[in-house]
Amino acid sequence: MRQTQQESQTEMRVAYLGPAGTYTEEALLGLCKLMPALGQATFVARPTIADCLLDCDRGNVDYAMVPMENSIEGSVNMTLDWLIHHVEIPIRSEIALLISHHALVHPDRKDSPFSNVEKVLSHPQAIAQCHQFIRQHCPHALIEYTKSTAEAAEYVAHHPEQKLVAIGPRVAGETYGLYEALANIEDHPNNYTRFVLVGHESVNGQSIEAPKMQRTDKTSILVTLPEDFPGALHQVLSAFAWRKLNLTRIESRPTKKKLGSYFFIIDIGQGMDDTLVPGAIAEIEALGCQVRLLGSYPCYMPQDTTTRSTMSMKG
Numbered sequence: 001m002r003q004t005q006q007e008s009q010t011e012m013r014v015a016y017l018g019p020a021g022t023y024t025e026e027a028l029l030g031l032c033k034l035m036p037a038l039g040q041a042t043f044v045a046r047p048t049i050a051d052c053l054l055d056c057d058r059g060n061v062d063y064a065m066v067p068m069e070n071s072i073e074g075s076v077n078m079t080l081d082w083l084i085h086h087v088e089i090p091i092r093s094e095i096a097l098l099i100s101h102h103a104l105v106h107p108d109r110k111d112s113p114f115s116n117v118e119k120v121l122s123h124p125q126a127i128a129q130c131h132q133f134i135r136q137h138c139p140h141a142l143i144e145y146t147k148s149t150a151e152a153a154e155y156v157a158h159h160p161e162q163k164l165v166a167i168g169p170r171v172a173g174e175t176y177g178l179y180e181a182l183a184n185i186e187d188h189p190n191n192y193t194r195f196v197l198v199g200h201e202s203v204n205g206q207s208i209e210a211p212k213m214q215r216t217d218k219t220s221i222l223v224t225l226p227e228d229f230p231g232a233l234h235q236v237l238s239a240f241a242w243r244k245l246n247l248t249r250i251e252s253r254p255t256k257k258k259l260g261s262y263f264f265i266i267d268i269g270q271g272m273d274d275t276l277v278p279g280a281i282a283e284i285e286a287l288g289c290q291v292r293l294l295g296s297y298p299c300y301m302p303q304d305t306t307t308r309s310t311m312s313m314k315g
């Protein structure tokens with residue numbers, strides 16, 4: 001059985017976006033199966049991404065697990081911005097999950113039609129991934145954003161007097177005793193989210209091969225271009241191109257110093273090696289760019305990428 005926080009202060013501790021029942025917790029449980037050292041850890045639910053990362057930065061926990069990017073909605077800017085601006089914690093591992101959202105109502109309201117719903121609650125990414133469902137089933141309901149899907153489910157469980165629906169994972173419905181009124185309500189079936197584990201120390205021990213998980217390696221860097229250097233980004237990209245280093249993501253985020261000034265987050269589709277990646281980084285630095293290594297780490301992706309079918313009504 002998993003230890004509680006009180007039982008063990010010396011054991012490894014991992015903060016995750018909570019409360020219990022979030023997709024992030026599901027991702028963390030998935031990673032524990034692949035990295036046995038993590039399986040011994042105490043999980044610490046924190047209410048926000050910022051709390052997870054700050055706790056890890058201050059050493060209150062050893063690792064933090066947070067959502068990073070969704071295949072439909074794109075990056076989770078809160079995670080990127082905190083990793084860039086507020087903390088300096090390396091990424092240690094990444095896992096992708098196939099996300100399926102469900103409409104969760106209080107059991108007292110299980111026979112009430114969706115048209116009666118006055119408020120839809122969920123995390124902004126989940127709301128954005130279920131627009132069609134909301135438009136079709138409860139077009140007049142107010143949207144209330146919560147810090148996580150499980151927070152929405154918990155709120156619905158505590159407010160039977162209100163006409164609410166939470167959007168979230170099945171496990172959140174089970175955790176808070178809600179009725180799953182409609183399953184698989186996401187607009188797009190191929191809805192994957194990447195979650196990252198960050199920590200100041202690398203995770204001890206070997207990772208385990210899982211038959212249904214495909215492992216690749218990745219190196220993520222943050223590049224700041226020099227000012228007044230036309231074609232700088234082109235030259236940065238050529239440093240990878242002529243070395244035949246595959247880039248799996250380029251994302252820009254504002255430096256927050258002035259309008260039109262950006263960082264570039266670049267994911268290279270391989271781990272750190274002795275020559276190619278350091279060579280590319282040295283070439284980019286020689287152009288006058290600043291480069292920060294965000295991490296070089298294993299990435300796990302479910303192999304079974306079969307698409308989900310359409311919604312199914314319960315009962």
Ligand SMILES: O=C(O)C(=O)Cc1ccccc1
Binds near residue numbers: 017022024147
């Ligand atoms: O709120 C959650 O459950 C999370 O883990 C964040 C999230 C929300 C929606 C899709 C993927 C991750």
